[in-house]
Every structure is written in structure tokens, then in C-alpha cells.
Amino acid sequence: xxxxxxxxxxxxxxxxxxxxxxxxxxxxxxxxxxxxxxxxxxxxxxxxxxxxxxxxxxxxxxxxxxxxxxxxxxxxxxxxxxxxxxxxxxxxxxxxxxxxxxxxxxxxxxxxxxxxxxxxxxxxxxxxxxxxxxxxxxxxxxxxxxxxxxxxxxxxxxxxxxxxxxxxxxxxxxxxxxxxxxxxxxxxxxxxxxxxxxxxxxxxxxxxxxxxxxxxxxxxxxxxx
Numbered sequence: 073x074x075x076x077x078x079x080x081x082x083x084x085x086x087x088x089x090x091x092x093x094x095x096x097x098x099x100x101x102x103x104x105x106x107x108x109x110x111x112x113x114x115x116x117x118x119x120x121x122x123x124x125x126x127x128x129x130x131x132x133x134x135x136x137x138x139x140x141x142x143x144x145x146x147x148x149x150x151x152x153x154x155x156x157x158x159x160x161x162x163x164x165x166x167x168x169x170x171x172x173x174x175x176x177x178x179x180x181x182x183x184x185x186x187x188x189x190x191x192x193x194x195x196x197x198x199x200x201x202x203x204x205x206x207x208x209x210x211x212x213x214x215x216x217x218x219x220x221x222x223x224x225x226x227x228x229x230x231x232x233x234x235x236x237x238x239x240x241x242x243x244x245x246x247x248x249x250x251x252x253x254x255x256x257x258x259x260x261x262x263x264x265x266x267x268x269x270x271x272x273x274x275x276x277x278x279x280x281x282x283x284x285x286x287x288x289x290x291x292x293x294x295x296x297x
Contacts, residue, residue, distance in 0.1 A: 213285030
């Protein structure tokens with residue numbers, strides 16, 4: 073029983089890392105304001121010749137697609153007074169691959185959240201070992217912050233290399249290798265945008281870790297007095 077308790081505690085500690093990362097990615101996926109922020113920052117309207125209201129509609133269409141079971145994606149926008157399908161076949165295939173990754177993220181989020189809540193409920197209301205729960209949460213938050221520091225250093229030192237390695241590991245085809253002169257997907261989301269996304273996700277993870285770790289630390293400090 074003691075060995076089971078130790079394993080369960082360490083599983084809880086370690087699951088905080090994927091829980092916070094998966095949750096932050098899910099928030100980023102569905103943050104339409106962030107899409108629009110990137111469009112404005114990188115002058116996407118000027119690059120594509122598509123008006124800002126149409127870009128806003130494209131962002132909404134992408135978010136809806138990522139959260140639906142519908143295939144294939146078909147985002148229609150107006151350019152030069154004429155409607156056209158924003159993405160070509162190569163981009164459509166790549167977006168399906170991206171969607172599969174996002175749904176994997178949702179599954180990781182669901183599983184880790186389920187376990188974390190189950191463990192917390194057991195420790196709070198059945199075993200009543202609040203200090204042990206707080207310690208596990210504090211350790212998990214600390215490990216998360218350590219990992220984020222390492223990832224952050226890597227991103228700031230050589231983001232392009234990390235971004236390339238991510239694509240090579242995540243996709244089994246090269247449909248992600250798009251042409252910025254003719255493929256709208258990469259015009260909408262240039263390299264700088266993805267760096268901003270990583271910074272945004274890291275900030276969300278850090279914020280979540282600080283909230284969990286800070287709350288646990290305060291509880292443990294008060295429990296000693």
C-alpha cells in the first residue's frame with residue numbers, strides 16, 4: 073500500500089507538467105484575439121491583400137475547424153471583391169495533420185486533468201493528507217518551471233532549429249514546407265508569429281505553475297505554524 077501511495081504521488085507530481093503545457097496549448101489554439109494580434113503585428117492584411125474583417129473570419133474558421141469533426145477545411149474569404157477558398161490542397165492536408173496534433177493535446181489535457189482531480193479529491197476528502205498533496209503540487213510546479221526555463225533558453229538561443237526539429241518529429245510528410253510567396257497559411261502565420269506563440273504558451277505555463285506552487289507553498293507555510 074505504501075509503494076502504491078508513493079507511485080500515485082509521483083504520478084500526480086509529474087502529471088502537472090503535461091497538464092499545464094497541454095492546457096496552455098489548448099488556450100492558445102482557441103485564443104482568437106491572439107490570431108488577430110499576430111495578423112496586425114506582422115502586417116498580414118498588407119501581405120495577403122485580405123482585409124482585416126476577412127482575416128478575423130479566417131481565424132474563426134480555423135478555430136472552428138480545429139474543434140470540429142468536419143473535413144476538409146474550407147475557409148472562404150473575400151479578396152478584391154471576389155470570394156475564394158483560402159487554402160490549397162497542400163495546406164488542407166497539413167492543417168489536417170495539425171488538427172490531429174491539437175486533438176492529441178486535448179486528450180493529454182483530459183487524461184492528466186482527470187488524474188490530477190481524482191488524486192486531489194482522494195487526498196483531500198478520503199485520506200485527508202492535505203500536506204502531502206500540497207508538497208506533491210509544489211514539487212510538480214517546481215519541475216514544470218525548471219523545464220520551461222530550459223525550453224525558453226533553447227527557444228531564445230535557436231528558435232528556428234527547434235521549430236524545424238518539431239516539424240521533422242511531428243509530421244510524416246513535408247506538406248508543412250510551404251511557400252511564403254503563394255501559400256496563404258504561411259502568409260497568415262509567419263515565423264515570428266510562431267515564436268510569439270511559444271512565448272505566450274510558456275507564459276501561460278509559468279503562470280499556472282506559479283499559482284499552483286504559490287498556493288501550495290502558502291498552505292504548507294501556514295500548516296507549520
